[in-house]
Amino acid sequence: MRDRWSSRTIFLFATIGSAVGLGNIWRFPYLTYKFGGGAFLLPYLIALIIIGIPLLIMEFALGQKFQQGIVGTFSKINLRLEGLGIATVMLCFFVVSYYAVVMAWALIYFFRSLHMTLPWTGIANSYFADKVLMQSQNIETISSINPLLLLGLIVVWMLIYFSIWKGVNSVGKILKVLIPVPGILLVIMLIRGLTLDGAMIGIYHYLKPSWNALLSTEIWIAAASQIFFTLSLGFGVMIAYASYNKKNENLNQDALITAVANSSISLFAGFVVFSILGYMATSTGVSVDTVVASGPGLAFVVFPQAISMMPWAPLFAALFFLMLITLGIDSAFSMVEGVTTVASDKFKISTEIVALVVCVFAFIAGVIFTTDAGIYFLDIVDHFLTEFGLILMGIFQSIAVGWIFGAEKLREFMNSVSSWQIGKWWNVSIKYIIPISLSLLFVSQFFAEIKSNYGDYPSWAITMGWLTVFIPFAIIVYYAIKSRKSIIQSS
Ligand code: PHE
Numbered sequence: 001m002r003d004r005w006s007s008r009t010i011f012l013f014a015t016i017g018s019a020v021g022l023g024n025i026w027r028f029p030y031l032t033y034k035f036g037g038g039a040f041l042l043p044y045l046i047a048l049i050i051i052g053i054p055l056l057i058m059e060f061a062l063g064q065k066f067q068q069g070i071v072g073t074f075s076k077i078n079l080r081l082e083g084l085g086i087a088t089v090m091l092c093f094f095v096v097s098y099y100a101v102v103m104a105w106a107l108i109y110f111f112r113s114l115h116m117t118l119p120w121t122g123i124a125n126s127y128f129a130d131k132v133l134m135q136s137q138n139i140e141t142i143s144s145i146n147p148l149l150l151l152g153l154i155v156v157w158m159l160i161y162f163s164i165w166k167g168v169n170s171v172g173k174i175l176k177v178l179i180p181v182p183g184i185l186l187v188i189m190l191i192r193g194l195t196l197d198g199a200m201i202g203i204y205h206y207l208k209p210s211w212n213a214l215l216s217t218e219i220w221i222a223a224a225s226q227i228f229f230t231l232s233l234g235f236g237v238m239i240a241y242a243s244y245n246k247k248n249e250n251l252n253q254d255a256l257i258t259a260v261a262n263s264s265i266s267l268f269a270g271f272v273v274f275s276i277l278g279y280m281a282t283s284t285g286v287s288v289d290t291v292v293a294s295g296p297g298l299a300f301v302v303f304p305q306a307i308s309m310m311p312w313a314p315l316f317a318a319l320f321f322l323m324l325i326t327l328g329i330d331s332a333f334s335m336v337e338g339v340t341t342v343a344s345d346k347f348k349i350s351t352e353i354v355a356l357v358v359c360v361f362a363f364i365a366g367v368i369f370t371t372d373a374g375i376y377f378l379d380i381v382d383h384f385l386t387e388f389g390l391i392l393m394g395i396f397q398s399i400a401v402g403w404i405f406g407a408e409k410l411r412e413f414m415n416s417v418s419s420w421q422i423g424k425w426w427n428v429s430i431k432y433i434i435p436i437s438l439s440l441l442f443v444s445q446f447f448a449e450i451k452s453n454y455g456d457y458p459s460w461a462i463t464m465g466w467l468t469v470f471i472p473f474a475i476i477v478y479y480a481i482k483s484r485k486s487i488i489q490s491s
Contacts (some may be wrong), residue, residue, distance in 0.1 A: 002067060002243070002244065003167045003168045003169060003244050003351070004168070004169070004244055004245070004246065005168055005169075005172065005244050005245060006169060006172045007172075008249065008250075008254070010171075010172040010175060011241070011244075011245055011249070011254065012254060012257060012258065013172070013175040013176070013179050014168070014171060014172075014175055014241055014330070014334070015232075015238065015241055015254070015258040016179065016257075016258055016261050016262060017175055017178055017179055017330030017331070017334065018232045018237055018238070018241065018330060018331050018334030018335075019230060019231050019232050019258055019259075019261075019262035019331075020182075020261075020262055020265050020327060020330075020331070021099075021230075021327050021328050021330070021331030021332075022099070022102055022103075022299070022324065022327065022328050022331070023226070023229045023230040023266075023331075024230060024262070024265050024266040024269050024327070025269050025273070025299065025323075025324060025327060026273075026298045026299040027226060027229065027230070028044075028226060028230065028266040028269065028270065029206070029266075029269060029270045029273035029274065029298070030298045031044075031222050031223075031226055032044075032206065032270055033205065033206065033274070034222075035210075035213045035216075035218075035219045035222060036208075036209065036210030036211075036212070036213035036219075037205055037206055037207060037208040037209060037210055038206075038207045038208055038209035038210070039209045039210045039211055039212075039213045039214055039219070040213070040219060040222075040223065041267075042214065043214065043219050043220050043222075043223035044223045044226065044227070044263075045263075046223070047220075047223040047224045047226070047227040048227055048259065048263055050429060050433055050434070050437070051224060051227055051228075051394070051429075051433075051434055051437070051438070052227040052228075052231050052233065052259055053255065053256065053259050054426055054429040054430060054434065055231075055233050055234070055394065055397075055398065055430075055434065056231055056233060056238060056255040056258060056259055057251070057252055057255040057256075057414060057422065057426065058397075058398070058401055058410065058430060059233065059238035059239045059242065060238060060239075060242040060251040060252075060254060060255045061242075061251055061410050061413060061414045062239050062242070062401070062410070063238065063239040063240060063241065063242025063243040063244075063245070064242045064243070064245050064246075064247055064249060064251055064417070065247065065410070065413050066243065067243050067247065068243055068341075068345045069085075069089075069236060069239060069240045069243060069338065069341035069342035069345050070085040070088050070089060070236030070239045070240065070338070070342060071085030071086055071089060071236075071342045071345070071346070072085070072342070072345045072346075073085065073239055073243075074400060077400060077401070077404055077405045078400075078404050078405075080479060080480045080481075080482075081400050081404065081479070081480070082479050083475045083476045083477070083478055083479025083480060084393075084396050084397065084400060084476050084479070085236065085342070086475055086479070087393070087472030087473070087475045087476050088234070088235060088236045088393050088397075088472075089236060089338065089339055089342050090471070090472055090475070091234075091235065091385060091389050091390070091393060091472055092235040092236055092237065092335050092338045092339055093335075093339050093358075093361075093362060093365070094365065094381065094385060094468065095235065095335060095385055095386075096332055096335035096336060096339075096362050097362045097363075097365040097366040097369070098366060098369050098378045098381055098382060099328070099331070099332050099335065100153060100156045100157060100160065100332055100362065100363070100366055101149070101153060101366050101369040101370065101374065101378060102328070102378075103156045103324070103325060103328045103329065103332060104149055104152030104153040104155070104156050104370075105132060105133075105149070105152070105300055106299075106300075106321045106324040106325050106328065107152045107155060107156060107321075107325060108132055108148060108149070108152050109132070109300070109304060109317070109321045110318060110321035110322055110325060113314050113317035113318040113321060114314065114318060115314055116314065117313075117314070118304070118307070118308045118313050118314055118317055119131070120304050120305070120308060121308040121313075122308070124301050124302070124304045124305035124308065125301050125305075127304070128300050128301050128304070132148075132149070132300070133146065133149070133372070133374065133375055134146045134149075134372050135372055135373075135375055136372035136373050138373070138376070139373050139376035139377065139380075139457055139458065139461050140373075140458065141372070141373060142371050142372060142373040143371075143372055144371065144372055145367065145370050145371050146370050146371065146372060146374070149370040149374070150367065150370045153363060153366055153367075153370055154363070156329075156332075157359050157360075157362070157363045159329055160329065160332050160333045160336060160359060161355060161356065161359045163329065163330075163333050164333045164336060164337060164340070164351075164355050165351065165352045165355050165356070166351070166352070167351040168241075168244045168337070171333070171337075174330075175330060177326075178326055178329060178330045179330075181322075181323075181326050182323045182326040182327045185319050185320075185322060185323035185326070186265070186268065186269065186272065186323060188319060189272045189276075189316070189319065189320060189323065190268070190271060190272045190275075192310070192316060193271070193272045193273075193275030193276050193279070194271070194275050196275060196276065196278070196279035196310065197279060197282050197283065198278040198279045198280075198281060198282025198283065199275035199276075199278050199279055200275075200278065201278040201281060201282060202273075202274035202275050202276065202277045202278020202279065202281065203271060203274050203275055203278060204278075205274060205277075205278070206270050206271065206273075206274035217441065217444050217445070217448075218445075218448075220441060221387065221391075221441045221444075221445050224391065224437075224438065224441055225386050225387050225390060225391060228386070228390045228391070228394060229386055229390065230262060230263075230266065231258070231259060231262060232331070232334060232335075233390075233394065234390045234391075234393040234394045234397060235335060235338055235390075235393075236338045236342070237334045237335055237337065237338040239338075240334075240337050240338045240341035240342070241334065241337065243341060247417070248417045249417065250417065250418050250419055250420075251414060251417060251418055252414055252415070252418035252419075252420045252421070252422055253418060253419060253420045256420065273298070273303075276303065276306045276307070277302065277306065279306060279309070279310070280302070280305065280306040280309065283309055299324065303320060304317065307320060336355065336358055336359060336362065339358045339362075340354045340355050340358050343357075343358065376455075376457065376461070377461075379455060380454070380455070380457060380461055380462070380464065380465040381465065381468055383454060383455075383465065384465035384466065384468050384469050385468050385469070387445060388442070388445070388446070388449075388469040389468060389469050389472060391438050391441060391442050391445075392442065392469065392472070392473060393472075394434065394438050395434075395435050395438045395439055395442065396476060398430050398431075398434040398435050398438075399435050401430055402427070402430040402431035402432075402434075402435070403431060407426065407427035407430045407431050408427055410430075411424075411426055411427055
């Protein structure tokens with residue numbers, strides 16, 4: 001008998017828990033700011049509506065209909081699509097291997113917050129580089145593993161493993177904690193943020209539109225890849241989760257609830273982040289522009305810095321990092337579930353063992369990110385996997401469903417089990433709008449990428465980044481052209 005969620009609410013907790021994570025707290029506010037404040041919200045919302053919601057419905061429908069993880073699902077549609085499933089699982093595995101490292105950074109900060117005065121007061125930048133990461137000069141200088149980070153990573157993996165080892169049924173109990181706790185912490189942080197001096201200056205920067213930004217293709221790519229990342233799309237995670245539903249759950253509505261809840265939390269987190277940044281800008285006398293750092297820097301340099309300037313700093317630092325950890329853990333374990341679901345569909349071994357194997361291997365894969373050059377590797381892998389790998393999976397998955405399985409056939413299934421009926425627009429979206437718009441974005445981003453040298457990294461490092469995209473691609477192509485007979489024989 002397949003494992004089942006204990007209730008519909010728990011299923012929604014799981015999907016929202018997967019969607020809401022580090023992507024909502026640092027990635028979304030940072031992108032919003034980078035692309036001109038309020039102007040980013042428009043491409044973000046457009047991408048949510050034309051790509052995010054239709055694909056989320058698609059993933060829920062596939063999981064529920066086929067009752068399997070992504071590899072089983074796509075190979076049932078057509079054996080030649082098995083490679084697409086395998087490539088997706090690989091991608092998911094690599095993303096969780098570094099996502100867990102980011103959580104380990106948060107764990108270190110959490111423990112270091114438990115002091116009378118925060119140790120990074122006034123030196124947040126060098127503290128992150130020297131004391132947390134023990135960062136080397138450049139990617140070519142790898143001399144050692146950072147033992148503290150390694151220990152943090154082990155703890156994170158234990159938290160992940162013991163959340164899921166008993167299967168989705170036990171995950172439900174943990175989610176009853178992991179959903180409300182960060183929610184409450186976020187509200188506390190918002191109240192704290194809004195009552196700080198200068199909060200409104202920050203919020204003004206958050207919401208101020210800058211329409212010129214809409215003309216760049218970069219903003220559209222950023223919006224589309226953010227939608228994939230934040231809704232956990234293209235990883236096979238939502239397919240795996242929906243496969244633990246009974247075949248007749250009200251899936252259209254569940255997809256809508258998940259998407260709306262996730263984006264509302266992102267918008268909400270934006271207020272928290274920007275009110276704190278406004279405070280920091282006001283109290284240091286600089287403009288908000290100069291306090292906003294990129295990606296990981298926002299959560300691990302700017303936040304610790306800003307919080308260290310607040311009254312009751314250690315308390316709020318501990319709450320903030322606890323929030324990051326509790327938000328991240330259910331996203332991380334959903335990725336592991338994406339992989340374990342596929343493995344336990346294929347090999348009939350107990351979840352405990354499958355999960356253990358996946359966690360151990362993902363931990364080992366993540367060790368490179370705990371070295372002194374780890375952050376450089378993390379930056380490259382994250383860049384290529386999220387901006388190219390995911391978009392590629394989105395293109396192939398929508399073509400596979402739209403054209404090979406048949407969008408209309410899946411739409412009939414969704415509507416037969418759901419109260420909210422999806423119109424024919426969904427077919428158009430899956431067959432045309434998503435593959436075409438993502439392909440255009442992919443191609444234009446590809447050319448921009450080969451012209452520029454990402455992060456000024458040496459060419460072997462860039463090649464390694466590209467390999468994370470080309471290897472899954474090669475697997476897809478290999479399975480697609482492998483002769484039917486040999487596929488049948490080997491399976
Ligand atoms: N959606 C998560 C976040 O925003 C990340 C994630 C991606 C989780 C893919 C699962 C699968 O942080």
